[in-house]
Each structure stands twice: as structure tokens, then as C-alpha cells.
Amino acid sequence: MLKTSLREAYAKALIELGEKDKDIVVLDADLSSSTQTAKFKARFPERFFNIGIAETTMVNVAAGLATTGKKPFVSTFAMFGTGRAWEALRQSVCYPNLPVKLVCTHGGITVGEDGATHQACEDLAITRALPNMTVIVPCDDIETEEVIKKIYKLKTPVYVRLTREKFPRVFGKDGLLKELFNIDYDYSFEIGKAYKLKEGKDINLITCGLTTSQALLAAKELEEEGISASVIHLPTIKPINKESLLKALDPSKIILTIEEHSIIGGLGDAVLHALSDQDFKIYKHGIKDEFTISGKAWELVKYFKLDKDGIKEKVKKILKK
Amino acid sequence: MKKDITYIDNVDLNLDIDFTKKRKLDNRTLENIAKEVRKIVLKATTRAKSGHPGGSLSATDLLTYLYFEFLKHNPQNPKWALRDRFVLSKGHAAPALYAILALCKYFPVTDLNTLRQIGSHLQGHPDMNKTPGIDMTTGSLGHGIGAGVGMALGLRLSYNVDAPKVVVLLGDGEAQEGSVWEAFNTAAHYNLSNFCVILDNNNLQIDGRVDEIMNIYPMMERLKTFGFNTIEIDGHNFDQVRYALSLFDMVSNFEKYSLEEQKRVLNILEKHNFKPYRPTFILAKTIKGKGVSFMENEVKYHGKPLTEEDLKRALGELK
Numbered sequence: 055m056l057k058t059s060l061r062e063a064y065a066k067a068l069i070e071l072g073e074k075d076k077d078i079v080v081l082d083a084d085l086s087s088s089t090q091t092a093k094f095k096a097r098f099p100e101r102f103f104n105i106g107i108a109e110t111t112m113v114n115v116a117a118g119l120a121t122t123g124k125k126p127f128v129s130t131f132a133m134f135g136t137g138r139a140w141e142a143l144r145q146s147v148c149y150p151n152l153p154v155k156l157v158c159t160h161g162g163i164t165v166g167e168d169g170a171t172h173q174a175c176e177d178l179a180i181t182r183a184l185p186n187m188t189v190i191v192p193c194d195d196i197e198t199e200e201v202i203k204k205i206y207k208l209k210t211p212v213y214v215r216l217t218r219e220k221f222p223r224v225f226g227k228d229g230l231l232k233e234l235f236n237i238d239y240d241y242s243f244e245i246g247k248a249y250k251l252k253e254g255k256d257i258n259l260i261t262c263g264l265t266t267s268q269a270l271l272a273a274k275e276l277e278e279e280g281i282s283a284s285v286i287h288l289p290t291i292k293p294i295n296k297e298s299l300l301k302a303l304d305p306s307k308i309i310l311t312i313e314e315h316s317i318i319g320g321l322g323d324a325v326l327h328a329l330s331d332q333d334f335k336i337y338k339h340g341i342k343d344e345f346t347i348s349g350k351a352w353e354l355v356k357y358f359k360l361d362k363d364g365i366k367e368k369v370k371k372i373l374k375k
Numbered sequence: 376m377k378k379d380i381t382y383i384d385n386v387d388l389n390l391d392i393d394f395t396k397k398r399k400l401d402n403r404t405l406e407n408i409a410k411e412v413r414k415i416v417l418k419a420t421t422r423a424k425s426g427h428p429g430g431s432l433s434a435t436d437l438l439t440y441l442y443f444e445f446l447k448h449n450p451q452n453p454k455w456a457l458r459d460r461f462v463l464s465k466g467h468a469a470p471a472l473y474a475i476l477a478l479c480k481y482f483p484v485t486d487l488n489t490l491r492q493i494g495s496h497l498q499g500h501p502d503m504n505k506t507p508g509i510d511m512t513t514g515s516l517g518h519g520i521g522a523g524v525g526m527a528l529g530l531r532l533s534y535n536v537d538a539p540k541v542v543v544l545l546g547d548g549e550a551q552e553g554s555v556w557e558a559f560n561t562a563a564h565y566n567l568s569n570f571c572v573i574l575d576n577n578n579l580q581i582d583g584r585v586d587e588i589m590n591i592y593p594m595m596e597r598l599k600t601f602g603f604n605t606i607e608i609d610g611h612n613f614d615q616v617r618y619a620l621s622l623f624d625m626v627s628n629f630e631k632y633s634l635e636e637q638k639r640v641l642n643i644l645e646k647h648n649f650k651p652y653r654p655t656f657i658l659a660k661t662i663k664g665k666g667v668s669f670m671e672n673e674v675k676y677h678g679k680p681l682t683e684e685d686l687k688r689a690l691g692e693l694k
């Protein structure tokens with residue numbers, strides 16, 4: 055299983071974009087080594103702005119830059135970029151509908167040891183609630199790179215959630231799909247699209263980010279235990295292309311959404327909303343309505359039952375097997 | 376539990392201190408305590424393979440002085456209503472604060488072995504509901520100072536001239552947050568004489584030097600115009616820390632003095648341009664990584680623990 059860094063993929067894509075478009079500007083708030091925007095700074099120092107530890111102002115400055123025709127990418131940890139700066143995001147970016155791309159790293163519990171203060175588990179909920187906002191959660195480095203290059207063309211606000219931890223690669227020749235199921239997946243990112251990665255008869259697992267790889271691992275083992283689960287990767291939390299999602303769903307009328315995020319307001323609720331007029335039984339799995347804790351990233355993934363074993367347990371409980 | 380070089384054994388300072396009373400320690404004792412704190416910080420972060428040693432060491436002497444000599448508090452009764460309050464607004468220096476609380480006997484020193492692990496009461500950043508002795512939950516920069524203002528206001532409402540004091544430790548990078556300046560404004564607006572901010576002025580943040588990333592200076596002048604009493608000191612010199620805090624003590628106790636005493640105190644305060652009915656700002660010049668030669672002023676140790684090898688070297692220096 056190859057683990058790759060979403061942050062590195064982001065930096066790589068940023069530099070490629072910066073190379074061909076002089077209007078790309080990048081802002082950070084004293085975390086450029088962690089978010090990896092420092093690499094962009096090294097290449098294009100005049101188009102990089104470190105605003106210091108002042109996330110609210112950073113987002114407002116990005117909005118101002120956007121009004122002058124610049125194409126700002128704004129980065130910090132997910133907690134501070136979406137949380138601290140939320141109202142700036144609402145008033146200065148989303149309401150005027152400016153093309154600011156907020157790409158935050160360190161989303162979710164895989165932030166690890168820093169603990170609850172730094173583990174953004176509500177970022178999808180609070181960005182999803184904003185009109186004009188697009189919200190995307192890539193699952194590996196290949197997807198991250200594609201996402202960055204696609205959203206760059208959008209003239210509207212976008213939030214992309216990346217992570218501190220390296221995640222198993224899902225797509226590509228050395229990805230999990232190939233390794234586990236010998237599938238050569240022809241992947242290219244489209245906003246809103248649902249990706250059926252694996253077929254299954256008994257239950258539909260809908261995932262994004264971390265949980266896509268974990269669900270694939272779970273589905274593989276469930277298969278061996280006689281449970282057939284489909285895995286549908288839904289990187290765009292908003293807007294969801296409902297037709298594409300309906301097409302991706304397998305005939306079983308049971309859905310389990312799995313996310314590294316609170317069960318309030320994230321992927322699960324987005325799916326519930328999209329399918330509210332449909333005949334599905336939808337279960338949500340994620341962080342319960344509670345604050346999380348310090349610990350090593352992958353120990354926390356296990357603790358909160360978002361690893362393959364936790365997912366298997368959940369599936370069996372739903373199917374009463 | 377693994378008992379390697381990172382293992383933190385029980386330390387008994389053999390000090391019999393009543394933390395609820397006014398007290399004075401000699402500087403040698405304070406230095407020894409600070410040395411213990413540094414050792415614990417380094418072991419605990421290396422053991423956890425994460426955490427913030429640099430900013431913990433820069434704050435160690437200030438925290439040692441505050442808890443061992445200045446603040447009135449009670450390890451036997453952490454929620455004592457009349458205790459002075461402390462807010463670690465730069466919450467990432469938690470390891471230093473935990474070490475000090477442990478040495479004050481709020482909990483066993485050996486608890487530091489569990490720092491940042493699942494199930495530990497010692498979270499990556501201070502949690503007032505998990506750790507005895509922590510007055511405010513912090514870690515996201517720019518919030519703690521405002522909460523400190525609220526504490527000072529609340530205590531004044533409850534106890535009037537007898538209100539306990541509130542001390543906030545602020546990072547200099549943290550001072551880039553706009554909310555910090557809103558809190559400064561509020562403290563001055565409400566004439567919070569029982570409120571004191573200490574700036575841990577190591578001039579480093581994560582991406583580099585504070586003056587180069589996003590300048591905050593001149594802090595003394597800025598705070599003066601905000602309406603604070605201001606004094607600049609060496610944050611590693613216990614005499615200077617003691618002196619600065621004694622001025623804050625006089626300001627905060629001012630209304631309790633007799634007229635005669637007030638006159639005497641005013642004379643001292645005037646020398647430093649201090650006035651009663653004002654919050655206090657102490658600019659403490661510090662060195663990030665202080666106490667370990669190869670860590671001092673090195674930005675890379677902000678959020679990176681020592682390797683076991685470097686830990687050995689560091690502990691050698693702290694003998």
C-alpha cells in the first residue's frame with residue numbers, strides 16, 4: 055500500500071499553475087512549511103504573501119486580491135482557515151462570489167497529537183452552509199493534483215480539505231484499486247461527480263478523503279466474509295451531482311456514509327439531503343457529536359472506528375451479520 | 376511503560392510551599408525548578424514524538440516564577456474560587472505548564488509520560504476540563520487573552536477590590552491576531568488593574584522571525600497608547616521578572632492600601648510611568664529554546680521534538 059502526501063501534491067500543482075499563470079497568488083498564515091506553500095514561495099516569492107498569524111485578515115486580503123483580477127490560493131490549517139476566518143469567508147468571499155480558493159491542510163482527526171483544538175471536524179459543515187461555495191475532499195495525491203488544476207478555472211469560491219497524514223493512494227497503477235481489486239480505473243476529476251470504485255450488492259458505502267481508502271480495504275475483507283459492499287467515492291460534498299450519484303449507487307437500498315468529520319453537516323448530511331426524495335435507508339458514520347482527543351493519527355482513526363475494522367463492524371451491525 | 380531515556384521519573388523538589396500565601400523563593404531554587412521543568416519538557420515531547428519544545432523553553436522561566444512565587448493557587452483545591460488565574464494564550468507551550476503543575480503537585484510528574492496519547496489527561500493543548508490546575512482551554516492562538524479579560528472582569532464583579540489577579544502569557548507571533556488587539560482594547564477600556572499580559576518576546580514564530588513575517592513592533596509604544604502600564608524586562612532574569620510583577624501587584628492592590636501606602640506606592644509606580652486603574656503589559660525578552668545551546672534561537676525546534684540522541688546531549692547540558 056503506497057501512502058502519499060496530499061500536501062505535496064497541492065504544492066506541485068500550485069507551482070505548475072504558477073508557472074503558466076502570472077495571476078496566481080498564494081497566501082499563508084505562518085504555516086507555509088506545514089501547508090507546503092513555502093515551495094511556491096521559493097519559486098515565486100513576489101506572488102507569495104505570508105500574512106502572519108491572522109487568518110481572518112488573510113481571507114479578506116485574498117478577497118481584495120481577487121477583485122483586482124488575481125487568482126488567490128489561501129492556505130492554513132483547516133481549523134483556522136474555515137473556523138477563525140469563517141465570517142470573512144462568508145462576507146468577503148462567498149457573498150460577493152469571488153474566485154478565492156481556500157485549500158486547507160490538517161483537516162480531521164488525523165492531525166493527531168495536537169488534539170481537539172486543531173482537529174477540524176466541522177469544516178465541511180460550516181463551508182457547505184455557505185452559498186456559492188464548492189466543497190471538495192480529495193482521497194489521495196493523484197486526485198488532489200487534479201482537483202487543484204480543475205478548481206483553478208472556476209470563477210467562484212472553493213474550499214478543498216487536505217490532510218497532515220499521508221493517505222493510501224487509491225487511483226493509478228500503484229493505487230489500492232489496482233492492488234486490491236485489479237481495477238484499472240480511468241479517473242479524471244469532475245466537480246459533483248460520484249465515482250463508483252467497486253460494485254456490491256448488499257450495501258453502498260459512500261466516502262470521501264481518508265475513508266475512501268479505508269472503505270476499499272473493508273470492502274475487500276467483507277467480500278471474503280460473504281458481504282458484498284459497493285464503494286462510491288464522493289469527493290465533492292457540494293454541489294453533489296444527484297444523477298451521477300444515483301447512477302453510481304448499486305441496487306441495494308442501504309447506504310452507509312463514512313467520513314472523517316462530524317456526523318453533523320458533512321458528507322452524510324449532504325448525501326441525505328441529495329437523496330431525501332429517494333427510497334434509501336441511509337446510515338451515517340463519522341465523529342459523533344463530541345470533541346475529539348489527542349493521539350497518534352492512525353491510532354485515532356482506529357479509536358473513532360474509521361479504519362477498515364471499524365467500518366466492517368459498522369456494516370455488519372447494519373446488515374445484522 | 377517504556378523506561379528509556381525519555382522516561383519521566385517522579386521528581387520531588389522537597390519544597391514545602393504554601394501556594395495560597397504570599398511568598399518569596401531564592402533565585403537558586405527557582406533556577407533549579409526551571410531546570411527540572413526543561414528536562415521534563417524535552418523528555419515528554421521526545422517521548423510523544425510531537426509537541427512544541429522551543430516555545431515551551433522560552434516560557435519556562437516565566438511560568439516557573441509565576442506558579443512558584445507569584446500566583447496564589449492551591450494544588451489541593453484547583454478550583455479554589457479566590458485563586459489567581461493564569462491563561463496560557465500560547466497554548467502550544469502546554470508541556471512547560473504541565474511540568475510546572477506536576478511539580479506543584481496537581482498530579483503526578485509521571486503523568487507527563489502519557490503526554491499527547493489517547494486517554495491521557497494531558498492533551499496536546501491545555502484542556503481545563505481534563506487537567507487539574509488549567510484555568511482556560513487554549514491552543515488556537517488569539518483566544519486566550521480575551522478569555523483572560525473576561526476572568527478579570529468577572530472576578531472584579533464578584534470580589535471588587537479583593538479580586539484575584541489574572542495573568543496571560545501571550546506569544547509574539549500570536550500578537551498578529553486581530554483578536555489580541557481587541558482584547559487589549561477591552562482590558563484598557565474597563566480599567567482592568569487586576570489584568571496582566573506577559574509577552575513571550577522570542578521574536579520567532581513558525582515560518583521565521585516575527586519582525587520579518589509580520590511586524591508587530593514597537594510593542595511598548597503600541598501598548599502604551601492602548602492604555603496599558605508597560606515595562607520591558609529580560610524574561611529569563613528572575614529579579615527582573617519579580618520586579619515587573621511586583622509593580623503589577625501594586626497596581627492591582629492599589630485600592631486596598633491606606634492613603635499613606637498609596638502615596639508610597641505611587642512614588643514607585645511613577646518611576647516607571649505606571650498608573651493605578653490600568654492593566655499591565657510586561658514585555659519579556661526571551662530566547663526560544665532557552666537553556667539548551669543548540670536549540671536557542673533555532674526556529675526549527677518550534678514544533679519538532681529532539682531526537683533521542685539530541686535529547687541525551689540536551690539533558691547533559693541541563694545537569
Ligand SMILES: Cc1ncc(C[n+]2csc(CCOP(=O)(O)OP(=O)(O)O)c2C)c(N)n1
Pocket residue numbers: 083084085107134138429430431433465467514515516517545546547548549550575577579580581663677
Ligand atoms: C489561530 C491559530 N493559527 C495558527 C496556529 C498554529 N501555530 C501554532 S504555534 C504558531 C506560532 C506561534 O508563534 P508565537 O506566538 O511567537 O509562539 P512561540 O514563539 O512563543 O512558540 C502557530 C502559527 C494556531 N495554533 N492557532
Ligand SMILES: [Mg+2]
Pocket residue numbers: 546547548575576577578579580
Ligand atoms: Mg514567538
